[in-house]
Amino acid sequence: MPPTENRPRAKPHLPLFILPFCLAGCSGSQSALSPAGEEASSIYLLLIVTTCGAAVIWCLVTALLVYAGRSRRHVYSAGAGQKLILWGGAILPTSILCLLLGYALWLMPATRPWLTNNETSGFRIEATGEQYWWRFAYRDAENGISFDTANELRLPVGERIRFALRASDVIHSFWIPSLGGKMDMIPGRTNFFSLEATRPGIYRAPCAEFCGTSHALMAFTVVVMEKEPFREWMERQTNLLRPRETEGARLFARHGCAACHTIRGTQARGRIGPDLTDIGARQTIAAGTLANTAENIARFIRAPHAVKPGVKMPAFPMIPQAELTALAAYLKGLQ
Amino acid sequence: MSIFPREIESLWTLFTAPVVWAFHFLACYVGMALYCARRPAGLDHDMLRLGLGAVTAIALAAIVVSAWLAWRQWGFGTDDPPHDDATRKDRRLFQGFATLLLSGLSFIAVIFTALPLLFIEGCFP
Numbered sequence: 415m416p417p418t419e420n421r422p423r424a425k426p427h428l429p430l431f432i433l434p435f436c437l438a439g440c441s442g443s444q445s446a447l448s449p450a451g452e453e454a455s456s457i458y459l460l461l462i463v464t465t466c467g468a469a470v471i472w473c474l475v476t477a478l479l480v481y482a483g484r485s486r487r488h489v490y491s492a493g494a495g496q497k498l499i500l501w502g503g504a505i506l507p508t509s510i511l512c513l514l515l516g517y518a519l520w521l522m523p524a525t526r527p528w529l530t531n532n533e534t535s536g537f538r539i540e541a542t543g544e545q546y547w548w549r550f551a552y553r554d555a556e557n558g559i560s561f562d563t564a565n566e567l568r569l570p571v572g573e574r575i576r577f578a579l580r581a582s583d584v585i586h587s588f589w590i591p592s593l594g595g596k597m598d599m600i601p602g603r604t605n606f607f608s609l610e611a612t613r614p615g616i617y618r619a620p621c622a623e624f625c626g627t628s629h630a631l632m633a634f635t636v637v638v639m640e641k642e643p644f645r646e647w648m649e650r651q652t653n654l655l656r657p658r659e660t661e662g663a664r665l666f667a668r669h670g671c672a673a674c675h676t677i678r679g680t681q682a683r684g685r686i687g688p689d690l691t692d693i694g695a696r697q698t699i700a701a702g703t704l705a706n707t708a709e710n711i712a713r714f715i716r717a718p719h720a721v722k723p724g725v726k727m728p729a730f731p732m733i734p735q736a737e738l739t740a741l742a743a744y745l746k747g748l749q
Numbered sequence: 750m751s752i753f754p755r756e757i758e759s760l761w762t763l764f765t766a767p768v769v770w771a772f773h774f775l776a777c778y779v780g781m782a783l784y785c786a787r788r789p790a791g792l793d794h795d796m797l798r799l800g801l802g803a804v805t806a807i808a809l810a811a812i813v814v815s816a817w818l819a820w821r822q823w824g825f826g827t828d829d830p831p832h833d834d835a836t837r838k839d840r841r842l843f844q845g846f847a848t849l850l851l852s853g854l855s856f857i858a859v860i861f862t863a864l865p866l867l868f869i870e871g872c873f874p
Contacts, residue, residue: 520868523868
């Protein structure tokens with residue numbers, strides 16, 4: 415006797431309970447459905463128009479199907495049938511596709527603003543994708559601004575910011591869903607891009623092109639600030655001085671951290687790994703992987719591969735626990 | 750002498766329209782790629798757009814001619830498809846009808862290929 419017959423049947427509507435949880439994707443810090451930038455708004459509008467259009471067409475086709483399947487059917491002439499196929503199957507879909515293509519192309523200057531940002535001078539941010547973190551360089555030759563940071567991008571609200579996108583190893587993709595569309599970062603090539611944020615807030619930006627083992631653990635935070643606090647932050651970054659003779663700074667130098675990492679205002683000027691100048695003030699550590707606490711910083715230094723497989727930073731199992739705690743506290747204190 | 754071939758049953762018309770579509774596609778994409786890579790001094794982007802617009806008009810006209818020939822081969826729609834009898838007449842009508850549909854597809858494809866010319870104002874920097 416097969417046991418399947420006595421087994422209680424699975425309820426067929428069970429998956430429906432999951433659907434409301436999907437709505438969580440409609441808002442939050444990483445959603446193209448909750449735009450906080452000019453380009454994201456254009457993309458959202460395009461999505462709404464195409465979705466509504468598709469819904470109307472779906473309703474029409476379904477209604478036609480129901481009409482065709484009704485019990486009391488008439489017989490149509492071959493000519494009428496051919497006319498229906500010609501209009502409903504060829505002319506109407508072609509016209510709709512033509513309109514949609516025209517509309518999407520017409521929106522393109524707004525969704526892909528290349529041509530507004532091809533000047534080489536003025537303020538811009540150079541973003542470089544690395545396995546598995548982000549290097550950001552704020553550059554403005556005219557106003558003497560030049561500093562690097564990593565894994566957290568700060569932008570002013572209501573100002574168009576130009577980006578130069580590069581990759582140092584493999585292809586990555588730069589995408590801040592709340593602010594705009596995505597663009598690939600390709601080794602040996604510089605792609606230009608611009609964004610204008612319209613709402614202050616904190617947004618998450620994942621790498622959008624598979625780049626290796628820890629691709630899913632490669633993200634950055636975007637902090638959109640009001641113009642004045644942004645200017646103040648920029649000024650603070652350009653004129654930064656840190657006390658050099660602290661215990662943490664000595665440990666940082668003694669364990670060789672400075673060979674790869676920079677802390678502006680100190681002797682640490684390594685360029686291989688992420689800049690750690692204001693690591694204590696960032697939302698996350700390890701490029702969007704862990705919450706920013708001293709314990710997590712210590713955990714990452716001790717065994718980076720356990721947190722982020724494939725990461726280039728070596729493990730430091732030899733650092734005594736007390737020194738590791740002091741080092742993590744020092745890094746967390748870099749605000 | 751007529752500019753249209755007297756011989757209405759010809760395989761040439763069957764692939765005229767797709768070949769025009771292919772050449773138009775190459776003209777648009779290769780032309781724009783070469784222009785954007787070289788940026789020649791004597792030619793600006795709007796001139797290239799106008800030139801490719803003219804190529805588009807010529808391609809569409811060629812496809813319309815091919816469609817007219819196909820329509821003629823199909824007997825101007827006097828007979829209904831599917832034209833599946835093993836007769837010389839049905840073979841001619843089937844080929845004409847297939848050519849006509851292919852011309853329609855190529856006409857739309859040429860328009861879709863050329864549509865970005867209306868909107869894209871310059872090369873990627």
